[in-house]
Amino acid sequence: MSDKPAKTRVVILGGGTAGWMTAAALVKQLGHACTVELIESEEIGIVGVGEATLPHIRFFVESLGLDEADFMKATHATFKLGIEFHDFGRVGTHYLHPFGSFGAPLNDIPFHHYWLQLQSKGKGGELWDSSICNVMAARNRFAPPPPGSALYSYAYQFDATLFGPYLRDYSIARGAVRTEGKVVDVERDAETGDVTSLKMESGERIEGDLFVDCSGFRALLIGQTLQEEWEDWSRWLPCDRAVAMPCTPPPGGIEPYTRAHAMSAGWRWRIPLQHRIGNGYVYSSAQISDDEAADALVAAVEGEPLADPRLLKFRAGRRKRSWSNNVVAVGLASGFLEPLESTSIYLVQGAIAQLIELFPIGRIRDEDRAEFNRVTDAEYDRIRDFLILHYHATERADSSFWNHIRTMDVPDSLHQKMELWRRSAHVAKYSQGLFFEPSWVAVYVGQGIMPDGWDQRVATLDPVAVQGAVERMLAQISSAVDPMPDHAEFIRMRNASIEQPR
Amino acid sequence: MNEDGAIRSIVVTGGGIVGLSAAIAFARALPDTSVSVIETPVDPAALADRLPTALPEISRFHALIGLDEQELVRSGIATHHLGTLFRHWSASGEEWVHAFGAYGKPVGTIRFDQVWLRARAAVKALPFDRYSMGAALARAGKFVHPAQDPNFVGSRFLYGLRFDPDRYRERLRAHCEHSRVEFRDGQIADVERREDGGIAALHLEDGARTEADLFVDCAGPSAQLLSGIDDSFEDWGSWLPFGRLTLTSEASGDIPATADRVAAGTESWTIEWPLRGRTMTARIGREGDVRITRGRRLRPWVHNVLALGDAATALDPLQGLNLDAAHSAILLALELLPGRDFHAVEIDEYNRRAEQVTRRMRDFSALPYLRSGRTDGEWAQFVEREPPDSLALTLDQYGFRGRLPFYEEESVTRDSWAAAMLGLGIIPRNLDPQSREVPLEEAVPAMSRLAAEIEQIVAGLPSYADYLARMSR
Numbered sequence: 001m002s003d004k005p006a007k008t009r010v011v012i013l014g015g016g017t018a019g020w021m022t023a024a025a026l027v028k029q030l031g032h033a034c035t036v037e038l039i040e041s042e043e044i045g046i047v048g049v050g051e052a053t054l055p056h057i058r059f060f061v062e063s064l065g066l067d068e069a070d071f072m073k074a075t076h077a078t079f080k081l082g083i084e085f086h087d088f089g090r091v092g093t094h095y096l097h098p099f100g101s102f103g104a105p106l107n108d109i110p111f112h113h114y115w116l117q118l119q120s121k122g123k124g125g126e127l128w129d130s131s132i133c134n135v136m137a138a139r140n141r142f143a144p145p146p147p148g149s150a151l152y153s154y155a156y157q158f159d160a161t162l163f164g165p166y167l168r169d170y171s172i173a174r175g176a177v178r179t180e181g182k183v184v185d186v187e188r189d190a191e192t193g194d195v196t197s198l199k200m201e202s203g204e205r206i207e208g209d210l211f212v213d214c215s216g217f218r219a220l221l222i223g224q225t226l227q228e229e230w231e232d233w234s235r236w237l238p239c240d241r242a243v244a245m246p247c248t249p250p251p252g253g254i255e256p257y258t259r260a261h262a263m264s265a266g267w268r269w270r271i272p273l274q275h276r277i278g279n280g281y282v283y284s285s286a287q288i289s290d291d292e293a294a295d296a297l298v299a300a301v302e303g304e305p306l307a308d309p310r311l312l313k314f315r316a317g318r319r320k321r322s323w324s325n326n327v328v329a330v331g332l333a334s335g336f337l338e339p340l341e342s343t344s345i346y347l348v349q350g351a352i353a354q355l356i357e358l359f360p361i362g363r364i365r366d367e368d369r370a371e372f373n374r375v376t377d378a379e380y381d382r383i384r385d386f387l388i389l390h391y392h393a394t395e396r397a398d399s400s401f402w403n404h405i406r407t408m409d410v411p412d413s414l415h416q417k418m419e420l421w422r423r424s425a426h427v428a429k430y431s432q433g434l435f436f437e438p439s440w441v442a443v444y445v446g447q448g449i450m451p452d453g454w455d456q457r458v459a460t461l462d463p464v465a466v467q468g469a470v471e472r473m474l475a476q477i478s479s480a481v482d483p484m485p486d487h488a489e490f491i492r493m494r495n496a497s498i499e500q501p502r
Numbered sequence: 503m504n505e506d507g508a509i510r511s512i513v514v515t516g517g518g519i520v521g522l523s524a525a526i527a528f529a530r531a532l533p534d535t536s537v538s539v540i541e542t543p544v545d546p547a548a549l550a551d552r553l554p555t556a557l558p559e560i561s562r563f564h565a566l567i568g569l570d571e572q573e574l575v576r577s578g579i580a581t582h583h584l585g586t587l588f589r590h591w592s593a594s595g596e597e598w599v600h601a602f603g604a605y606g607k608p609v610g611t612i613r614f615d616q617v618w619l620r621a622r623a624a625v626k627a628l629p630f631d632r633y634s635m636g637a638a639l640a641r642a643g644k645f646v647h648p649a650q651d652p653n654f655v656g657s658r659f660l661y662g663l664r665f666d667p668d669r670y671r672e673r674l675r676a677h678c679e680h681s682r683v684e685f686r687d688g689q690i691a692d693v694e695r696r697e698d699g700g701i702a703a704l705h706l707e708d709g710a711r712t713e714a715d716l717f718v719d720c721a722g723p724s725a726q727l728l729s730g731i732d733d734s735f736e737d738w739g740s741w742l743p744f745g746r747l748t749l750t751s752e753a754s755g756d757i758p759a760t761a762d763r764v765a766a767g768t769e770s771w772t773i774e775w776p777l778r779g780r781t782m783t784a785r786i787g788r789e790g791d792v793r794i795t796r797g798r799r800l801r802p803w804v805h806n807v808l809a810l811g812d813a814a815t816a817l818d819p820l821q822g823l824n825l826d827a828a829h830s831a832i833l834l835a836l837e838l839l840p841g842r843d844f845h846a847v848e849i850d851e852y853n854r855r856a857e858q859v860t861r862r863m864r865d866f867s868a869l870p871y872l873r874s875g876r877t878d879g880e881w882a883q884f885v886e887r888e889p890p891d892s893l894a895l896t897l898d899q900y901g902f903r904g905r906l907p908f909y910e911e912e913s914v915t916r917d918s919w920a921a922a923m924l925g926l927g928i929i930p931r932n933l934d935p936q937s938r939e940v941p942l943e944e945a946v947p948a949m950s951r952l953a954a955e956i957e958q959i960v961a962g963l964p965s966y967a968d969y970l971a972r973m974s975r
Contacts, residue, residue: 033935063611108566108837357905361932367898371907419847426838428851430910456508456839457531 008034008360011198011208013183013221015040017051017160018331018348019214020167021060025352027174028064030359036176037206038168039183039198051160051278052080052258052271052342054434055099055153060349064170072496074166076274077158079142079256079487081133083342087262088447090395095446096257097341098133100152101438103473106461112441113425113455114466124470127445131438132477140253141484142491155342157258157271159278179206186225194326195221210326210360213333222319222329229320236388236410237316238287238401239266239338243294244280244310248303249273256487260340261300264399265293268300269339274491274498276306282338287401314338318380323372326364328355335380340390343383346434350379379434385414386435386443393418393447418449425451507841509715510535513704515690515727516720517541518551519667520811520828522674524718525683526567527832532839538684540704540712545722546792550811550824552749554667554775554782555583555762557826558602558660559913563833569677571663576974578778579669581758582966583662584640586773586822588925589765593875596629598925599761600821601636603648603659605917606952609940615920616904616937619930621946630924632953635659637921638960640761645966655955662822664762666777686712693730700805700844701727715842717807723795725813734800740887741868742818743880744770746790754781757967762822768879773819784819788880794818798860803852806844808835815860820870823863830859830913858911865893866914866922873897875927897928904930 010026012019015038023038061071071077082098089095103111111130118124128134133152136142145152172178185199197207213221222228234240249272259270266283281297288296294309318335322328330351337343354375358368392410396402410418417428417440427440444451484490491497512535514525521539529537544551564571574580585601592598606614614633621627631637636659639645649656678685692705703713704727719727739745758776765772770787786794795816802814811828834855840848872889874881889897892909899905900923906916 029939030935032938356936359935361903361935365902367895367902371895371899375908416847416850420851423845424838424840424848426848426851429855453507453841455837456841457836459508460531460533 008210009208010034010036010210010212011206012036012038012212012214013198014214014216014331014333015164015168015178016214016216016331017164017345018216018333019212020164020171021345021348022212022214022330022352022355023171023176024064024167025060025356027171027176029356031175033359034210036171037179037208038171038176039179039181039200039206041182042180043182051163051345052083052157052269052339053155054342054346055155056346056349057155058153066170069494069496070502071166072156072158072491072494073498073500073502075156075158075162076276076498077156077496078254078273078491080155080157080258081137081142081152081256082258084137084257084259085262085390085443085446086259087396088260088267088390088394090448091262091398093446093448095442096128096131096134096137097439097442097446098128098131098137098152099154100131100133101150102127102441103130103470106466106469107457109455109457109461110437112445114458114461116425116451116454117458118466118470127441129474130470130477132480135477135481136484137255137257139481140255140487141481142256142487143484154256157273157278159273160345179204183220186221188225192325193226195225210328210364212355213327213329214331216332217314217336219329219333221327222322222324222333226324226327228324228329231317231320233316233318233384236384236408237338237391238284238404239282240313240315241285241290241293242280242282242312242314242338243290243297244278244312245294245297245301245308246276246278246306247301248306249275249277250302253486254488254491258342262396263296263300264288265401267340268297277301277303282340284401287399318377321369321373322351322376323369328372330355334376337380337383337387340387341383341435343434347379347383351376381413382430383434385411385417386439388414389418389440389443390447393443393449395448422449422451423453425454507843508534509839509842511714512537512716512718513712513714514539514718514720515542515704516544516548516551516722516811516813518544518548518720518722518811519671519674519825520548520550521718521720522671522678522683523563523567523828524720524810524832526674526678526681527563527836528718529678529681529683530567531836533682536684537682538686538712539678540686540688540690540706542689542721545724545812547794547816548722548812549747549794549816549819550828551671551722552667553784553819553822553824554670554777555662555664555819555822555825557662557822559826559829560663563829566833567677567681569673572973574663574665574670574673575970579673580663580665581776581778581970582645582760583664583762584636584645584659584760586762586764587640588870589763591764591766591771591870591874591876592925593927598629598921599631599634599637599640600918600921600925601631601634601640601659602662603636603917604634605630605637605921606633606949609945612937612940613916613920615916615924616934617940617945618924618949619904620933620937620940621942621949623933624942625946627949628953631921633949633956634921635956635959636661638956639963642960642963643759643761643966644960644963645760645969646963655952656959664758664775664777686710690726693727696805698805699731701731701807715806719807719809719813720811721813723812723816725799725809728799728802728804728807728809728813731807732799732801732804736797736800738796738798738864738868741864741872741890741893742796742820743871743884744786744788744818745794745796746787747792747794747819748785748790749782749792750785751780751782753779757965757970760966764820766874766876766881768881771820786818786820798857798864801853802831802856803835803849805849810835814856815863817863817867821863821867823867826913827860827863831856834859855911858909859913861890861892862909862912862914865890865896866918868893869922870926873926873928901928901930903932903934905934
């Protein structure tokens with residue numbers, strides 16, 4: 001076992017969020033094991049629209065050793081406590097999917113079980129009263145959880161077009177090489193099929209041992225070159241386009257949460273950054289035209305448009321194999337799930353983490369490729385089910401889009417999960433993957449799927465003790481939130497405002 | 503389930519530790535449900551009922567059923583258990599300790615076994631278990647309660663319990679009396695089935711007929727109730743290859759050691775459990791008094807029949823997981839307790855998760871057989887055997903670079919896997935590239951300080967005899 005084998009030459013194709021996140025993580029965590037070269041073309045541009053993230057992003061930011069305030073200033077970021085869904089289960093309703101729990105367990109029994117029993121007796125109030133994130137969000141307050149607290153977490157809402165360049169500076173400062181230009185040809189080993197080099201428009205050839213395909217929907221290496229098969233999920237997730245348009249922020253505060261509004265042929269995001277609101281309408285092109293979608297978006301946004309509507313095309317699904325030969329697809333080249341639950345950057349982060357765990361030592365092994373694909377598939381499949389739930393759990397019958405999605409067959413894995421919930425209020429448990437019990441509970445209850453039963457052990461709880469515990473919990477939440485500053489104020493206190501010098 | 507459809511009566515068959523534990527747990531969790539135990543005698547092959555050893559997780563179970571651990575120790579029923587000493591069970595022939603709790607200290611996000619491998623390759627390092635407080639205590643035969651301060655090495659270990667099985671069973675039985683559990687003597691003469699395939703009632707030899715909503719089969723590996731309904735079974739005999747066990751007991755000094763002791767021979771292996779005043783020993787091999795089962799029921803829950811303990815999952819004694827497997831299943835059954843109609847969706851979820859819980863227990867138990875490091879006697883052929891898929895992946899990933907793949911519901915910790923792998927002599931062929939970011943000039947002295955600190959703390963502690971004497975005062 002040698003301590004100093006030759007460095008693996010990593011070539012990253014594509015300089016969007018996925019590309020620069022990959023570069024930054026590799027130079028930071030595997031600087032002794034690899035060289036990193038990233039090819040990007042200013043002509044091609046990137047997909048990045050305003051990005052909402054999940055709490056995992058904090059570990060990424062932390063693992064790079066970035067200063068949170070500096071990172072937030074650079075990306076115009078705000079804090080995020082969850083996603084507020086409007087009109088999904090039924091028009092006129094809304095609920096928050098919080099980055100935190102509902103209440104606290106009593107005698108090992110999760111809160112929602114005894115809350116359901118209280119509900120059956122006309123008591124217990126709203127489930128969301130027991131979510132500190134919801135109380136903070138409703139009052140536009142923000143403060144981070146105390147160190148070590150697992151009560152809630154938070155993420156960021158930031159401008160993805162600024163996040164890439166921020167990580168570019170970081171990566172280049174730590175040794176990554178950036179090459180500007182377009183790839184015109186991909187050269188492969190005749191015997192193994194491995195990619196050996198990328199030929200640039202300038203005539204330059206860039207050789208590598210491992211190629212990371214961050215070329216977005218084009219999937220130049222994993223798709224066009226290696227022809228890795230695509231597994232199509234559009235029968236469950238029919239939205240295939242988005243039109244995006246930022247606007248000025250409304251007067252008043254900045255919400256510490258993202259909003260998702262169900263629309264007649266899809267849904268609309270609203271992501272408040274420090275300086276603007278990101279908006280976009282994700283829709284099914286089978287149901288409405290691009291112009292109709294753009295008009296609907298323009299009509300719906302609250303502020304003054306800051307740009308013309310911009311069109312994006314995609315399809316839901318993933319590659320059968322994200323790692324094939326010596327090409328690893330990260331980001332949209334690997335798969336696409338609409339940003340309903342802000343999962344795009346998380347999937348990038350997950351792929352990078354697996355790539356680092358399974359980073360080649362010498363030649364690439366089949367075993368490591370298979371393991372990467374095993375983990376990646378599980379991530380995609382579980383997120384897919386969670387997204388489908390948002391559409392399927394609805395009473396809406398006001399458009400052919402909702403009629404289709406309400407009545408369609410869902411994957412067996414989701415059907416089982418929903419049946420289990422309906423009967424017993426249990427959430428099928430998985431430790432790996434993204435969404436845990438409170439997330440599923442939020443969507444089920446928020447979209448009106450109320451279970452017939454709950455944990456039998458609830459009957460053992462003394463009603464007076466339950467009442468006392470609920471009251472104490474509500475009091476604790478309000479005494480925790482009362483002193484919290486306004487969200488925008490906290491950004492300034494944190495010295496993270498774009499109005500403050502970097 | 504809402505209250506109308508709830509399970510109202512439970513009958514447990516099997517009067518051993520598992521049956522009594524399950525009965526108490528159900529009775530205490532479900533005050534409106536009647537729980538009774540048909541005290542069929544303990545099957546000699548029901549190892550979860552017969553072995554004297556339990557993992558640290560037992561403290562959670564004891565808390566749940568209201569059993570006072572301190573009192574168990576003071577009354578001489580239980581002693582503390584810090585891990586297992588493995589002898590003649592590695593490529594190098596060196597002894598090693600699988601202790602509960604942490605080995606060393608990670609550097610940032612780099613796990614300690616990776617740091618250790620790097621240090622070992624670059625300079626030198628002491629054996630892996632020298633960086634574990636629990637292992638050092640176990641070797642020295644001492645005990646102290648883990649400290650509170652997480653920065654202090656004295657907080658980074660866990661302990662299980664070891665108990666006299668007969669006295670522990672008696673203690674559980676007495677505890678049943680405080681827990682609304684009723685008892686029936688006797689043997690089952692006949693099983694009356696329901697139309698849906700479940701069980702309607704049990705007929706006892708004295709002619710009594712006992713109905714229940716739920717029947718819990720804790721009567722040992724033959725799974726008397728469950729096997730009559732669904733006999734599908736996954737045999738693990740290829741991976742846990744020894745099928746016979748002889749259990750003996752000998753008087754010994756009053757003060758036990760704090761580690762279980764395992765020693766491999768050429769045709770068999772032995773494990774010693776030092777109890778107060780006596781030592782229990784098991785010999786496991788091709789010959790022995792009792793034929794033991796190794797495997798699991800594919801569907802431990804079918805209709806209204808739930809199998810627990812050896813009736814559901816039967817492991818050999820090597821990793822001491824037997825009772826832990828039973829406790830995990832009891833807790834899972836409580837968490838997912840279905841309604842009286844036992845709908846397939848709910849039962850399927852129990853069986854899905856139960857499978858995940860036991861899969862890695864099997865793998866961890868199989869590891870020392872399939873990679874014993876020995877080339878003599880029976881051992882040479884075990885290395886040729888194809889491991890179960892999840893263990894094969896673990897061996898490949900650990901052997902190549904020291905990575906451990908993730909598995910749902912796995913209870914075996916990374917530290918435990920690393921301790922066993924490295925103890926057996928499975929040294930990864932490559933350093934994980936991430937570990938090369940660890941600054942050795944800092945990490946190596948920190949490791950030396952840690953080992954010295956552990957040694958010093960352990961040397962300064964009084965003997966376990968003193969500890970027990972102080973406790974009973």
